[in-house]
Amino acid sequence: GENVEQHPSTLSVQEGDSAVIKCTYSDSASNYFPWYKQELGKRPQLIIDIRSNVGEKKDQRIAVTLNKTAKHFSLHITETQPEDSAVYFCAASIGNNAGGTSYGKLTFGQGTILTVHP
Amino acid sequence: NAGVTQTPKFRVLKTGQSMTLLCAQDMNHEYMYWYRQDPGMGLRLIHYSVGEGTTAKGEVPDGYNVSRLKKQNFLLGLESAAPSQTSVYFCASSYSWVGSYNEQFFGPGTRLTVL
Numbered sequence: 001g002e003n004v005e006q007h008p009s010t011l012s013v014q015e016g017d018s019a020v021i022k023c024t025y026s027d028s029a030s031n032y033f034p035w036y037k038q039e040l041g042k043r044p045q046l047i048i049d050i051r052s053n054v055g056e057k058k059d060q061r062i063a064v065t066l067n068k069t070a071k072h073f074s075l076h077i078t079e080t081q082p083e084d085s086a087v088y089f090c091a092a093s094i095g096n097n098a099g100g101t102s103y104g105k106l107t108f109g110q111g112t113i114l115t116v117h118p
Numbered sequence: 119n120a121g122v123t124q125t126p127k128f129r130v131l132k133t134g135q136s137m138t139l140l141c142a143q144d145m146n147h148e149y150m151y152w153y154r155q156d157p158g159m160g161l162r163l164i165h166y167s168v169g170e171g172t173t174a175k176g177e178v179p180d181g182y183n184v185s186r187l188k189k190q191n192f193l194l195g196l197e198s199a200a201p202s203q204t205s206v207y208f209c210a211s212s213y214s215w216v217g218s219y220n221e222q223f224f225g226p227g228t229r230l231t232v233l
Binding site: 001004006009034042043044045046049089103104105106107108109110111 | 225
């Protein structure tokens, strides 16, 4: 099955700096890579996702890049703010393929605790 | 819309006791999932369902059973709780369009402690 490795496990930055979180995956059939943000005591919420036919996607201060050849993808947060402090999870999925058995199941990385110091 | 809801929010059990966690969604999603979240291990899939009356095993199914008698509800059961099942449990649901890349919507979680 799919295996997703996420690094670093903790990341501490100063407000205004950039933060980068990296993930690698093992199954070359994976084609959907979402990122979830989880604030303390809250549920995971999708912040950005990328599909295998795209190399980069940006949404305001956050961006995600995908290297299918190397099987890794990264989350980039620029101009970090204290409210960006949370746990971030990457995930990989084969999507919901016709006739297959993927059913959109996600395999998650171990999570990165991001702390942004004012 | 309430989205995905979970009952209860917190529970403390003694070893050997049983309980059922309820997940409900009002988005007419076909797919539903149960995860457990443990420190440093991300979210791991316990069981999932691709429609009313169907269930399937995920990554860590041992010690859990599930049922999907109604499309909007997905129940997770612990028949004989063990301390190793102390965790935060999240339910999620998603659309089922073939060929799609479906966002999973999560419930607020249930914090379970087994003594």
